[in-house]
Amino acid sequence: MLNDNPVIEVHNLTKTFHAPGKGGRTAALTDISFRVGPREVLGVVGKSGAGKTTLLRVLSLQMPPDSGTLNFGGTTIEDSTPRSVVRDVTRRTSTVFQGFSLLYNRSVLENVALPLKLRKMALTERTQKAREMLDFVGLKAKAEAYPITLSGGEAQRVAIARALVTDPQVLFLDEPTSALDAQTSREILDLLKKAQRNYSMAMILVAHHLDVVRYMCDRVLHLEDGAVRRMGPIRNSVDFRVDPIEALWGTPHDV
Numbered sequence: 001m002l003n004d005n006p007v008i009e010v011h012n013l014t015k016t017f018h019a020p021g022k023g024g025r026t027a028a029l030t031d032i033s034f035r036v037g038p039r040e041v042l043g044v045v046g047k048s049g050a051g052k053t054t055l056l057r058v059l060s061l062q063m064p065p066d067s068g069t070l071n072f073g074g075t076t077i078e079d080s081t082p083r084s085v086v087r088d089v090t091r092r093t094s095t096v097f098q099g100f101s102l103l104y105n106r107s108v109l110e111n112v113a114l115p116l117k118l119r120k121m122a123l124t125e126r127t128q129k130a131r132e133m134l135d136f137v138g139l140k141a142k143a144e145a146y147p148i149t150l151s152g153g154e155a156q157r158v159a160i161a162r163a164l165v166t167d168p169q170v171l172f173l174d175e176p177t178s179a180l181d182a183q184t185s186r187e188i189l190d191l192l193k194k195a196q197r198n199y200s201m202a203m204i205l206v207a208h209h210l211d212v213v214r215y216m217c218d219r220v221l222h223l224e225d226g227a228v229r230r231m232g233p234i235r236n237s238v239d240f241r242v243d244p245i246e247a248l249w250g251t252p253h254d255v
Contacts, residue, residue: 006035006071007170007202008059013068015051015058015226028054030227032068036170041196041203043217043234045210051226052206053174059204060172061090073169091119094163098175100155102147102162108134109143112161119166133161136198137191153184157191164195171195173205177212189215 013032016025029051036042044052057063059070061077070077072089094115102111109130116126134140137157147155156176163171173192177185189212196203207213213220214234221231 005073006037007040007073008036008204009071010034010059011069011071013055013058013070014066015054015063016066027226029058029065030225032228034221034228034231036202036204038202039196039200040219041205041217043213043220044204044206044223045208045213045220046223046229050223052223054226055223056095056172056174056204056206060093060095061086091166092169093172094166094168094170095172095174096156096159096163096176098178100147100152100159102155102158104147106146107143108139108145108147108150108158111147111158112165115162115166129165130161133165134158136164136195137161151184152180153187156180156188160188160191160195164199167199168201171201171203173203173207175206175208178208185212192216 011033013029014027015029016027019026032055034042044055046052054063058065061070064079072092075085075089077086077089103114106114109127112133113126113130116129121129131140131143134143137160139154139157139161142150142154142158147158150158156179160176176192177188180188192203193216195201203216205213205216207216217234219231219233222229
C-alpha cells in the first residue's frame with residue numbers, strides 16, 4: 001500500500017507554541033517524518049498532550065509548521081508556497097471532527113452541500129451531489145431535518161457525508177467515534193471502511209481507543225512528547241503481557 005508515490009510525505013516537521021511564564025516556546029511536534037500511501041489508513045496514537053491533534057491540524061493545513069515540509073501528491077507545501085497552491089491542496093482533503101461541527105441553523109442537506117457552495121458549484125448540481133452522499137451514509141430521509149433533531153451517530157454520518165462530498169484524496173479523522181456508544185461507533189467505523197473502499201482515499205485517523213485503530217488501520221504511528229516513538233504495521237493479535245500501545249505492532253520498520 002505504501003509505494004514510491006505516497007499521497008502525503010512529511011519531512012522533519014516541527015511545531016512550537018509560546019509558553020506563557022516560561023520565557024520561551026514549548027515543542028508540540030519535533031522532527032516528524034513519515035509517508036502515507038494511496039488507500040492506506042494510518043492510525044495516530046499517544047497519550048493526551050502527545051501532539052496528535054496538533055499533527056492533524058498541521059497536516060490538514062489548519063496551522064503552519066515552524067519548519068519542515070509537507071508534500072501532497074507531488075506538491076510541496078512550505079513557507080514560500082503561494083496561497084493559490086495551498087488552497088488547491090486543501091481542496092484535496094477533508095476532515096471529520098470529534099464534535100461533528102455542523103451548522104445548527106442549516107438543514108442536513110445544506111450542511112452536506114456547504115463545501116460545494118463554497119466552491120461555487122451550481123445549486124442544482126450541489127444539491128444532487130449532497131443528496132447522493134446522504135443516501136450513501138444512510139440518511140436520505142433526513143435531508144430536510146435539522147442537526148438538533150439528530151442522534152450522535154446520525155450527526156456524525158452527516159459530518160462524514162459533508163467530508164466525502166468533495167471527493168477528497170485524503171480524509172483526516174479526529175477521534176470520530178469518541179462521543180458515541182460502542183454499537184454506534186462500530187457502525188460509523190464500518191461506514192468509513194465502506195467509504196475508503198468506494199472512494200479510494202487515504203485516511204489518517206487519530207484515536208484514543210486502540211481497538212478503533214486495530215479495526216481500521218494498516219499502520220500505526222505512536223507519538224510521545226511530540227516525537228515519533230515508533231511506527232509500523234498493525235498486529236492482528238494482542239499480547240496482554242505488554243503495554244497496550246506496544247501490542248499494536250508486529251515487526252517494526254522504518255517510517
